[in-house]
Amino acid sequence: MKNKVSDNAESSVERVAADLRGAIAAGIYIPGQAIPSQRKLAGQWQVSRATVREAVLMLELEGLIETQHGGRSRCVNLMEPYLNLPLETSGGNRELQLQVLEARATLEAEAAFYAATRATDEQLQALSSEYARMQERNAGESTLAKAKADLMFHMMIAEASHHLLIISFSQLFYNRYFNAIYGVLSQTLRRYGRYPEGIAQQHARIHKAIQQRQPEVARDAARTHILYTRQLLERIETCP
Amino acid sequence: MKNKVSDNAESSVERVAADLRGAIAAGIYIPGQAIPSQRKLAGQWQVSRATVREAVLMLELEGLIETQHGGRSRCVNLMEPYLNLPLETSGGNRELQLQVLEARATLEAEAAFYAATRATDEQLQALSSEYARMQERNAGESTLAKAKADLMFHMMIAEASHHLLIISFSQLFYNRYFNAIYGVLSQTLRRYGRYPEGIAQQHARIHKAIQQRQPEVARDAARTHILYTRQLLERIETCP
DNA sequence: ACTGATAACTGGTCTGACCAAGGGAGGGCA
DNA sequence: TGCCCTCCCTTGGTCAGACCAGTTATCAGT
Secondary structure: OOOOOOOOOOOHHHHHHHHHHHHHHOOOOOOOOEOOOHHHHHHHHOOOHHHHHHHHHHHHHOOOEEOOOOOOOEEOOOOHHHOOOOOOOOOOOHHHHHHHHHHHHHHHHHHHHHHHHHOOHHHHHHHHHHHHHHHHHHOOOOHHHHHHHHHHHHHHHHHHOOOHHHHHHHHHHHHHOHHHHHHHHHHHHHHHOOOOHHHHHHHHHHHHHHHOOOHHHHHHHHHHHHHHHHHHHHHHHHOO | OOOOOOOOOOOHHHHHHHHHHHHHHOOOOOOOOEOOOHHHHHHHHOOOHHHHHHHHHHHHHOOOEEOOOOOOOEEOOOOHHHOOOOOOOOOOOHHHHHHHHHHHHHHHHHHHHHHHHHOOHHHHHHHHHHHHHHHHHHOOOOHHHHHHHHHHHHHHHHHHOOOHHHHHHHHHHHHHOHHHHHHHHHHHHHHHOOOOHHHHHHHHHHHHHHHOOOHHHHHHHHHHHHHHHHHHHHHHHHOO
């Protein structure tokens, strides 16, 4: 008798598609980043390219990846269609900045949590390098460069979370609200002339927690960090 | 410059998929009925079987067709998942019978309309043959046989409509409510000993209108026919 | 440093073959 | 006669290798 529901004898293409879906969901392939070519995937899974093509077609119809003749196939950002918020983010709108930072608090906290849980050793190492680089850069470079270093640090944490939704959302978030977020940093720097003590310490705490794989600590550290930033903005607003 | 929206240079697989979709939507392939094999489709469209397979896969993921290893691929009934109504249709439930006939009035009317508009010449000829056969059978066969002949006549009209939704719905409708519908016929026959005058005339009118390709007339004739049947049921109910 | 040709990719399609599973026609059995 | 079983053909699933058509990175020449 056949068992349609839990059919163990799944076809090759379904197996490949499931693996690929899993890899994407696990953040092994980052949205916007190219996935291996069909030929490589075929070799990797020991199936023919025809089978890989059918699997890739399935994922494409599901909206997980997109292909381009001649170009490489890449994984799409799942949040793209759902994040069409107005982006008048010259950095001047305080209310929006505050809201963005509130949303970011949750996002960063979860990203840090999962990064501490699931980051690969290579990612931890890369994060460590980037952290060191950020500290160097902190002494004597332009505000923009510091902002970008800060962004890179947080983005790497998001990617290390291996969580497709977090990665997708983070990408869009940082792309669209770069000004809103780093307008805070800019104003802070203008006011204090340097990073406030807290930020460097918080970055250190986040970094340490992730490196030591302490998810709860990392989540709390990230959340505290963002809310601290938010507080800075409020202070600037109320005490010009 | 590329035009993503109205890209004229669509790929082969997309063209084949579109054609196949069109053929199914046009009722060329009836739900439940097998579509040509991939090899035949490949020959038909002058493309490779790999391309056909990708097109078929697309339609399968869209839920339009289903494939079975070794078996033939067949077009699915779109309404199946949406028609899980209770089917206690022993033919005794008067209220349900009335409701069914009301729904059928609209369904048959539209089917007749589109049949008169889009039936192929072959289908008109087949319908004519079936109509003649139904008349012969009307003189001296079992009630069940008459009911089945009646059903066949209406089903052929539905198929000639070349309207996927009408065909899908008709299939399920007649399968599930056969008893509810032909309980009416059975009771009518028991009461009058033969078909009421009206029914034969109405069948003739529907048939004639479709043959002469008069959509409006066909629609009206079909609607009148079903509502007449409904009226019969009410009369039986109120005057036992 | 910039530009333009070029070579090395990529995805899209084709061919022909084999395997495995369903389905129908026929023969054997009761 | 009627049922069941087997065999064979067709079907979908997979494979290998090839070619075409776009993209992209490289590198020589300006």
